[in-house]
Amino acid sequence: MRLWLFLRLWSALWHLGLPVVLVYLWWRGRKDAIYARHLGERFGRYGNGLPGAVWVHAVSLGEMRSAVPLVRALLDRGDKVVTTHFTPAGRREAARVFAADIAQGRMRVVWVPFETSWAYAGFFRAFRPVAGLVMEIEIWPRMIFAARRAGVPLFMCNAQYPTKSMARDEGFPLRHALMRGFAGAFVKSDLQAERFASVGVDNVEVTGELRFDQPIPPAQLAAAAVVRPWLAGERAVVTFASVVEGEDAIYLEAIEAALAAGGARPFFVYVPRKPERFDEVAAMIAARGLKALRRSEILDAALVPLGAPVAADILLGDSLGEMYFYIALSGGVVTGGGFTPKGAHNIIEPLALKCPVIVGPEVHTIEYPATEAIEAGVCLRVETPEALRQALGPDGWAGPTAEEIEDFFAEHAGATARTIEALDRQLTSR
Structure with a gap:
């Protein structure tokens, strides 16, 4: 019941705050024009999609760089990939590194939709991903539950649960409930596996740190x-x-x-x-x-x-x-x-x-x-x-x-x- 109420409040805040978010994007776009481009994507309008892709969410540059070896391996074995981002740095890095794959139609690079059910519904209609991988530990309530509603298994990937985050979340148990909404977690170490399991996350597997596999130019x-x-x-x-x-x-x-x-x-x-x-x-x-x-x-x-x-x-x-x-x-x-x-x-x-x-x-x-x-x-x-x-x-x-x-x-x-x-x-x- 508390989680249901939180999600309703979260949705209300996003709908009320959308004008503020749009002003923020416009303001940031004055210095970096890409912030204000492809605005329809943030509302769930993606034009030609890429059905059956593996979805990798890398919010910004650091997360995208850690995802590079994984995305490369997925593409090399024949998977299609869509990456979502919130900042220009992450989007630009994906577009730069995978330019050839994008040109061949095997990959799309887009903005993550706003935290609303209807924006995510548009995203899932366009891409119908077989699975989602959220890099590091990004906890976005509407993303998690929209994926569940669409039948898309969503996993935390390259995940860790830092000591300070654990201490903070002791006073906010709803965050644990949100984590339990993921289909599972691929984590960096045995210690991290123990931490996620301790708050009730299922299907936790130790996979290591993807940055160890980053290509060196x-x-x-x-x-x-x-x-x-x-x-x-x-x-x-x-x-x-x-x-x-x-x-x-x-x-x-x-x-x-x-x-x-x-x-x-x-x-x-x-x-x-x-x-x-x-x-x-x-x-x-x-x-x-x-x-x-x-x-x-x-x-x-x-x-x-x-x-x-x-x-x-x-x-x-x-x-x-x-x-x-x-x-x-x-x-x-x-x-x-x-x-x-x-x-x-x-x-x-x-x-x-x-x-x-x-x-x-x-x-x-x-x-x-x-x-x-x-x-x-x-x-x-x-x-x-x-x-x-x-x-x-x-x-x-x-x-x-x-x-x-x-x-x-x-x-x-x-x-x-x-x-x-x-x-x-x-x-x-x-």
Whole structure:
């Protein structure tokens, strides 16, 4: 009864709030026009559908990148795929990576419908998916129950239930009821399986972390091999990856300390998480008297150097989709987000390139594989800014060997195959 009342209230709020949502999309569309395009899709109007597709919901860029190996494997075995997104970043990534498959009519990339029963009814009429896979842990009530009504088994995929989320949900048991509306969950680890099972989710299978299977763009690695000596010579290079608002002062102070420590001066690559922060971060660096170069000014679109090298201590990564290039420049990575309550970002990309990785104290967002990586010694968790400065100093963290990282990575790879096997098993058993 409580769940029924909640769903009615949820629907009422969405219907009343639709004008606000439309104004938001219009406002965001002033800066990024794609927000306001294909608006009919958000109302469940998709034109030519793709009946019988596997539906993959990847709300934004991070979720889409984790879905790439899975979508590739589904397409390669002959499945049709439709991906849904809420943000332009996720949609653009899907359209870029799978452009050939889209052109061949084997895949569609569309907006997820608004949280209304009639918008989802339009989506299910157009695509009649054989199953749905919701990347990470996206709990959208109308999505869950519209899928059930349409007879589409909907699974959480690459899922984890972070400690902080569990603590929050103790005061909101309806969230557990919503989770139980899924047909099952494909989760990252045994610990995560126990957590989902503890709140009553059925059909939980441990499939691992899909990001371990992400393809690495060879062109970015080749470009880094050329740019690194041109940019930094023989200096050790450290990359700060996916830095978020609120932690720049901590990281820039660590950079200043490392440059002032004496001995060989390291070189730093600094990559903000969001493009709207590029100019702001450039101003912060300049205000500290640090000499920085911008990727957009010293490299062309193909990552080829423009002109002669210029002496500097920092490369500001003011581009999107080139994280493997920035990591490949370095011998060690500090992953951003860990010094904010929102939590650290992905550590798998550095490990894929055999780079030791440092994270801040907040790792609840990447509980798996951070816990395992820290225990294996391939990741260092620093609790304070001072500990970070020490770790980056001349007598700081030595880090693991490349072989140790490779062994850890191999142990945790293979989630794509396990996920497809689990999906087939679940669909066969229905």
